[in-house]
Each structure stands twice: as C-alpha cells, then as structure tokens.
Amino acid sequence: MxxxxxxxxxxxxxxxxxxxxxxxxxxxxxxxxxxxxxxxxxxxxxxxxxxxxxxxxxxxxxxxxxxxxxxxxxxxxxxxxxxxxxxxxxxxxxxTTGRLCRAAAAQVASGRSVAAVGRQYRLSWPLVHRHFAIHADAVLLEPEPPQVLGIDETRRGKPKWFKDPATATWSRSEPFETNFVDLSGSGGLLGQAAGRTGAAVVEWLQARGPQWTAAVQVVAIDPAACYRTAIKHALPHATIVVDHFHLVALANKALTAVRQRVTREERGRRGRSTDPEWANRRRLLRAREHLSQRSFTTMWNALIDHEPSGQILTAWIAKEELRTLLACARTQAPRSVISHRLARFFSWCADSGIPELITLAQTIDAWWPETLAFITSGITNARTEGTNRLIKDAARVAFGFRNLNNQRRRVRLACTHHMINPAA
Incomplete structure (x- = not known):
C-alpha cells in the first residue's frame, strides 16, 4: 500500500x-x-x-x-x-483496507454470494454488499439504445396465495420481471420492469426517452399479446419479430394434447408405458431430421398399427409442416416458397378437422406478420433466453433476494459481467 x-x-x-x-x-x-x-x-x-x-x-x-x-x-x-x-x-x-473491500466486491461481481465472500475474508454481510453496490454502480452505466431489442419475462421468487377478506376467495400471485436485452450489441441486460404486463413495458420504454426509443428498429418477443400491444404503442416504428422456438413449442403442445385426448377417448384412461403412443411420445416431439431411420420407422409403424384414427400422426405431420415453414429463415427462401409452405400448413390443419390443429393454425395466422418478420430477418430471441438462465443462476447463488433494487443490480451485473470485463 x-x-x-x-x-x-x-x-x-x-x-x-x-x-x-x-x-x-x-x-x-x-x-x-x-x-x-x-x-x-x-x-x-x-x-x-x-x-x-x-x-x-x-x-x-x-x-x-x-x-x-x-x-x-x-x-x-x-x-x-x-x-x-x-x-x-x-x-x-x-x-478494513480499501484493497480488501475492492477484492470482496470483485468476488461478488464474479458470481459468488455475499455471504460466502464475507466468510472467506471475515467481513460482515452489510460491509461486503455496500462495497459491491459501489463497484456495480460505477460499472453499470445508463444503457445505450440497441437496434434490436429482446423482451421476455422471468419469475421472481415463489408464487404466493392471498385470501380476499370480502369474498373469502383465494388468488395466486406470481411475481414476474420483464427483461430488456440488447440483441444487436454488447449491452447485455439493459434493465428490468416489475410484472409481465404491457403497462410495465410501456412505462420502461417511455422512461428511456424519445431519442432512445427512436433508435430501436426491431423487437424480438415471444408470442405474448400484451407485449405486442405495448410495443405497437411505445415503438410504433419498430418491426416485431416472434421467436420461432416458441412457435414450435406451441406445435409440440398441440401434438401432446392430441395424443392425450386420443388415449383418453380410446382407452378410457391415461397413457401407460405399454401404449404405443405413450412409448413414442419423445420421438413425436423430436425433429424429423434428428430421428434415425430406425426410430422413425418404429414410431410410424406403431402408430399406424395401434392408433386407427390417425390423429396423432396427423398432428405430427402438422408440426413438421410448421417447422418446414420456419426453416425458410435459414435457407432465405423466396416469398413464393414461403407462401406455398404456409398454404400447405393451413390446408393440412383445416382438412384434418382436429380442434387442436385448428387452434394452432389460428394462432399462426394471428401472428403471421411477426412470423414473416422472423423468416425474412432470421432474428431470434435466443440471447434473451440465455439471459433468463443467467438471471435464475444469480438468484440461486444468492439464495433469493428480498430487496428488489439489490436483485436488479446483482442480476444486471451478472448478465453483463463478461461484456464489461472481456478477460474475466
């Protein structure tokens, strides 16, 4: 010293x-x-x-x-x-010396819990956290506006039940945080807003100012109607892109619903390991190109022989038709090919008469402008999903948070630490 x-x-x-x-x-x-x-x-x-x-x-x-x-x-x-x-x-x-406090703050910033660092250096929890807050506030500056913005939500804490004293009814409350992520630059997690409502998104975006919002050109979201409405209100000039992963997840969900309904109608019970449709449930959800010829043949023949209605295989083909449509983003297919594959998907769902597939087709139709924006641009919300994982990891390391400001500071630094310090 x-x-x-x-x-x-x-x-x-x-x-x-x-x-x-x-x-x-x-x-x-x-x-x-x-x-x-x-x-x-x-x-x-x-x-x-x-x-x-x-x-x-x-x-x-x-x-x-x-x-x-x-x-x-x-x-x-x-x-x-x-x-x-x-x-x-x-x-x-x-x-304590200044270098000891700085070293403790750096340890917390690297991903360790405040309690663990305090035990290592024989320091109190408030002292370590105070110096970590000083370190984080000096590093985390006001975020720059990104060209591509990702929006998604994560749950903060456990769900709680509340009883209404007037009606004596119970209601479930799940605390959520809406995350805003830079998908085009190195900004990482730009900030968080309480709740997963459109009002929270509008309030957070308007707080950044008109110059900040004017720089955002594309917004990637999950198929959530409240987020789409909020973006159209706060960023009317921005192009909305829906993430293809969640569209495929909707198709898998519809396929699972068809399989479970068919099993209940034909067998009068839930599926068992001896049922061919239950034994092949994972093959049904796997992509066709990831199935070996032997696995595909086993699944196809088992359902042909033991499921006479053919609804499960029809739903599986609808799922693959949707994946083929979304795959145009990788091949940069012309608009004529996209229209042909879209019409083939809609025709297959409509001709099947299966209610789950009709609902899936209606959802794709309602989100078609955003889906087409994904196919033509190839922009996904994958980095936002990765940020969600880092947010959950930070909460696990800290064994949860009681203070919302402490949580947001800790989470944002955890999600941008590798970008602020590339050598770390």
Missing part, C-alpha cells in the same frame, strides 16, 4: 497451534496535515495501535498492526485540536 512502511514481521501461533504472521506497519512521514484546516503539524500528541484487516497473502493468515500517531493541530483558530494520521487505503475509523 502507498504511504505505508512495513516495520517488522513476526511469526505467531494462536490457541489452536496454527501459525501466522503479524505485520507491523507505520506511516514513515513525521508530519501530517490537519483534515480540517490543512495546516502541517509535527506535534505528536499520543500513539495508538489499530488492527485493520487486509488481503490474505499466501497460505498462512496475516494480522496487521498499524502504529498510528495522533497529532495536535498547531493552528489556534482551527476548531479541531487533534487528529490521527490516515491514508487513502485506510481512511479514518476504517477497520
């Missing part, structure tokens, strides 16, 4: 027989400036010894003894009669 000189080092042993080092330090200058008036003083009033905690060095523990001097202020008009010498690394009344 600057302005500090090591006077002596002793090897000591504690009550348990563990050896360590006792380091004696002092400030070499024989003078000090009064912090009140700035007058230099060489009049030593008394000497004191403090025990500031410092960074560990090596395998053995280290204890520091700072032999400080208390000076008398020689300025008669100064209201302060005495002062004790200090340095920038060990300010007045400090019990």
């Amino acid at each position: 600057p302005e500090i000189t090591v006077v002596d080092v002793e090897r000591v042993a504690d009550d348990d027989g563990k050896t360590g080092r006792l380091v004696h330090i002092e400030r070499p200058e024989e003078w000090a400036a009064c912090p009140e008036c700035g007058v230099i003083s060489t009049s030593v009033r008394q000497r004191r010894t403090t025990r500031p905690r410092d960074l560990p060095y090596g395998e053995e523990p280290i204890e520091v003894r700072w032999h400080k001097r208390q000076f008398s202020c020689t300025e008669q008009l100064c209201p302060r009669k005495a002062f004790t010498e200090s340095t920038a690394e060990i300010p007045p009344r400090a019990r």
